[in-house]
Amino acid sequence: MTEQRKRIPVQHLVGFVLSIALTLLAAWAALGSGLPTLWIIIAILTLAVIQAGIQLFMFMHMVEFKSQNGHVPWNMMLHGFVLAAILVAGSLFTMSFGFSHDHDEEDHNQHEQQEQQEQHGGH
Amino acid sequence: MQLDEFFVTGEPLIYGAMVSIVLVSAAILFILTYYKKWKWLWREWLTTVDHKKIGIMYILSALAMLFRGGVDALMMRTQLAFPDMNFLNSQHYNEIFTTHGTVMIIFMAMPFLIGLMNVVVPLQIGARDVAFPYLNAMSFWSFLFGALLFNISFVIGGSPDAGWTSYTPLAGAAMSPGPGQNFYLLGLQLSGIGTLATGINFMVTIIKMRAPGMKMFQMPIFTWSTFVTSFIIVFAFPILTVALALMTIDRIFGAQFFTLTGEGLPMMWANLFWMWGHPEVYIVILPAFGIFSEVIATFARKQLFGYKAMVWSMILIAGLSFLVWVHHFFTMGAGAFVNSVFSVSTMLIAVPTGVKIFNWLGTLYKSKIQATTAMMWSLAFIPSFVIGGVTGVMLGMAAADYQFHNSYFLVAHFHYVLISGTVFACFSGLVYWYPKMFGHKLNEKIGKLSFWFFVIGFHVCFFPQYFVGLDGMPRRTFAIVLEWMPLNIISTCGAFLMGAGFAIFIYNVYYSFRYSKRETTGDSWDGRTLEWATPTPVPFYNFATVPHIRSNDAYVEMKSKGETTFDEKNLEPIHMPSNTGQPIIMMAIMFMASFFLVFEWIWLAIASLIGVIIMMVIRSFDYDDGFHVEVDEIKRTERSARGL
Numbered sequence: 001m002t003e004q005r006k007r008i009p010v011q012h013l014v015g016f017v018l019s020i021a022l023t024l025l026a027a028w029a030a031l032g033s034g035l036p037t038l039w040i041i042i043a044i045l046t047l048a049v050i051q052a053g054i055q056l057f058m059f060m061h062m063v064e065f066k067s068q069n070g071h072v073p074w075n076m077m078l079h080g081f082v083l084a085a086i087l088v089a090g091s092l093f094t095m096s097f098g099f100s101h102d103h104d105e106e107d108h109n110q111h112e113q114q115e116q117q118e119q120h121g122g123h
Numbered sequence: 124m125q126l127d128e129f130f131v132t133g134e135p136l137i138y139g140a141m142v143s144i145v146l147v148s149a150a151i152l153f154i155l156t157y158y159k160k161w162k163w164l165w166r167e168w169l170t171t172v173d174h175k176k177i178g179i180m181y182i183l184s185a186l187a188m189l190f191r192g193g194v195d196a197l198m199m200r201t202q203l204a205f206p207d208m209n210f211l212n213s214q215h216y217n218e219i220f221t222t223h224g225t226v227m228i229i230f231m232a233m234p235f236l237i238g239l240m241n242v243v244v245p246l247q248i249g250a251r252d253v254a255f256p257y258l259n260a261m262s263f264w265s266f267l268f269g270a271l272l273f274n275i276s277f278v279i280g281g282s283p284d285a286g287w288t289s290y291t292p293l294a295g296a297a298m299s300p301g302p303g304q305n306f307y308l309l310g311l312q313l314s315g316i317g318t319l320a321t322g323i324n325f326m327v328t329i330i331k332m333r334a335p336g337m338k339m340f341q342m343p344i345f346t347w348s349t350f351v352t353s354f355i356i357v358f359a360f361p362i363l364t365v366a367l368a369l370m371t372i373d374r375i376f377g378a379q380f381f382t383l384t385g386e387g388l389p390m391m392w393a394n395l396f397w398m399w400g401h402p403e404v405y406i407v408i409l410p411a412f413g414i415f416s417e418v419i420a421t422f423a424r425k426q427l428f429g430y431k432a433m434v435w436s437m438i439l440i441a442g443l444s445f446l447v448w449v450h451h452f453f454t455m456g457a458g459a460f461v462n463s464v465f466s467v468s469t470m471l472i473a474v475p476t477g478v479k480i481f482n483w484l485g486t487l488y489k490s491k492i493q494a495t496t497a498m499m500w501s502l503a504f505i506p507s508f509v510i511g512g513v514t515g516v517m518l519g520m521a522a523a524d525y526q527f528h529n530s531y532f533l534v535a536h537f538h539y540v541l542i543s544g545t546v547f548a549c550f551s552g553l554v555y556w557y558p559k560m561f562g563h564k565l566n567e568k569i570g571k572l573s574f575w576f577f578v579i580g581f582h583v584c585f586f587p588q589y590f591v592g593l594d595g596m597p598r599r600t601f602a603i604v605l606e607w608m609p610l611n612i613i614s615t616c617g618a619f620l621m622g623a624g625f626a627i628f629i630y631n632v633y634y635s636f637r638y639s640k641r642e643t644t645g646d647s648w649d650g651r652t653l654e655w656a657t658p659t660p661v662p663f664y665n666f667a668t669v670p671h672i673r674s675n676d677a678y679v680e681m682k683s684k685g686e687t688t689f690d691e692k693n694l695e696p697i698h699m700p701s702n703t704g705q706p707i708i709m710m711a712i713m714f715m716a717s718f719f720l721v722f723e724w725i726w727l728a729i730a731s732l733i734g735v736i737i738m739m740v741i742r743s744f745d746y747d748d749g750f751h752v753e754v755d756e757i758k759r760t761e762r763s764a765r766g767l
Contacts, residue, residue: 079354079358083358083445086445086446087362087398090398090446090448091391091394091395091398093461093464094394094449094457094461094465095388095390095391095394095457
């Protein structure tokens with residue numbers, strides 16, 4: 001309860017500024033940095049992990065071991081991770097599994113068939 | 124932009140609507156001014172943080188939305204009654220089925236249930252308000268302004284017309300230019316803020332604010348259903364928020380997330396939408412299950428049969444609800460293996476649902492049933508919902524779904540589950556808790572009349588639609604062929620019966636307000652749970668003294684021991700939150716920002732968003748810690764309420 005009486009929430013302000021800075025950095029990496037695409041993706045992913053860490057530690061009570069419940073909310077975090085896994089894995093599963101994306105192969109097959117037909121025609 | 128582009132023109136029906144909107148608004152303004160009610164309205168309602176008043180406002184708004192969505196439905200049924208009806212043109216029909224679906228799900232079903240939760244849950248667990256009363260008021264205003272934004276679309280700018288699912292690429296900027304679809308995106312986004320906040324609010328309230336001694340597995344079942352629903356809300360709504368934001372960025376700022384060109388992935392919208400959308404249907408059905416459980420246990424005069432099985436099946440349903448979303452687009456073209464996986468997970472949901480059905484039957488078995496109006500709504504639910512559920516399992520079979528997909532069979536199915544589940548529950552719950560909210564019961568005779576009209580109308584309306592669907596009538600068509608006419612006429616008659624049922628219900632509200640006997644005790648139905656332990660009208664602090672809970676049906680035990688919530692010796696000052704005008708002002712500015720964004724007036728939108736941020740800063744430096752109700756005042760209030 002003493003925590004709530006503190007008038008200036010330094011931790012939250014630092015977290016707020018940091019998260020905005022990281023967001024701007026990510027936007028710059030994508031739009032203005034001129035890096036190769038692979039490095040942009042790696043940079044954004046790294047920034048995202050740092051961003052998530054900031055959220056967890058500065059805002060999401062990760063460090064309040066001795067708060068009123070006396071434990072880290074692993075339980076809720078687990079729910080969050082499971083949901084994220086369902087979202088990502090599920091989307092990949094439904095959006096890619098069973099669709100034929102390999103257009104090259106298809107073209108190749110058609111090409112082969114055509115060649116065979118042509119060969120037949122030749123004989 | 125020209126004025127005639129701003130307002131919708133050229134439709135006599137819409138001109139009529141404009142005139143009636145102006146007349147009704149003028150009438151409301153006149154009445155408020157004439158009876159000098161402005162101050163009262165502001166002080167008692169617009170700035171309130173009391174969960175009971177917020178709940179009532181939710182329910183009133185939801186009834187208004189039920190009216191609007193119902194009028195949409197009747198217009199559609201009129202158009203579909205005969206071949207070549209020229210009542211609505213195709214564009215207008217598209218707009219109407221879109222707004223009907225969106226309004227009914229987002230602005231009717233959810234707010235109605237959230238309203239009931241607001242009124243009932245804190246009372247059921249012995250709390251004096253929700254955990255975050257300010258946030259609760261904000262939730263309500265964000266919902267109301269979201270609904271307002273969505274509803275003005277039909278007179279200003281044009282309604283969205285891409286279906287309530289708003290599938291891309293049809294809903295994208297290329298194929299649906301103009302503000303219509305933006306109204307959908309931003310209206311949902313705005314009200315979604317409130318829903319998410321409500322989910323968090325109730326989660327914390329239920330975990331932290333239960334009466335001393337009340338274990339999780341002693342909570343009333345409606346509270347349990349609210350708790351599980353809150354979890355679904357907190358996990359599902361962010362998906363909608365992100366999906367809506369992506370499409371908004373697509374439409375307004377020219378990104379390519381869901382477009383056909385620029386390597387967009389239109390089907391990803393369907394994927395994300397239903398990742399939220401399927402949990403969403405459980406958000407509107409689980410609280411309904413909770414209401415039925417309360418009503419059935421009360422009027423069967425028995426403890427709920429299989430309480431633990433009920434709770435666990437709800438948790439199971441909530442978990443499974445995140446694993447079935449693909450069954451909404453089996454025909455999208457995913458492979459047989461993907462469809463099979465989701466077919467099986469879909470059918471799994473029937474198991475816990477079946478458990479619940481048998482538990483209700485078990486509660487009713489060998490009981491002395493009191494056929495009150497609330498109970499009749501609940502009894503009608505069981506067989507009707509089973510029909511909807513069984514056809515749902517039929518739809519869940521991926522191979523068969525290729526036949527049923529997008530036909531009236533589907534339309535009949537989801538109306539069967541949503542109306543007999545959610546709408547019956549809303550009526551049942553409203554009738555049941557009405558005396559707690561307004562201090563008098565609804566008239567039973569008129570209530571039963573409206574019940575019979577509505578339920579018979581419901582079956583007459585939707586049962587034929589299964590068959591006309593099997594005959595090949597597609598969903599969202601605005602013209603029928605001669606072959607489908609007989610069943611469609613029957614269906615339309617049913618729809619008007621339902622309309623009559625709703626009208627009788629509203630008349631009943633008026634009639635009961637005038638003539639019903641006022642409640643003298645708080646315990647109108649010989650209830651079993653804690654909300655009936657409070658006097659009626661409920662004092663704003665709910666409980667003068669919070670009882671110690673030892674068993675499942677807390678109030679049954681209290682009555683047997685002669686305890687009340689007014690233990691005069693143990694009174695202490697009660698800490699309550701102060702009213703505040705900030706939530707309504709903040710959300711009004713948010714409404715302006717959204718409205719400007721709908722018309723893509725970016726600078727005005729940015730200016731309004733800065734206004735919202737200023738409101739947040741003001742809130743951050745708001746050190747109002749509420750006030751205390753003194754013991755003397757509590758004594759006076761309780762004595763007059765209890766007639767001591």
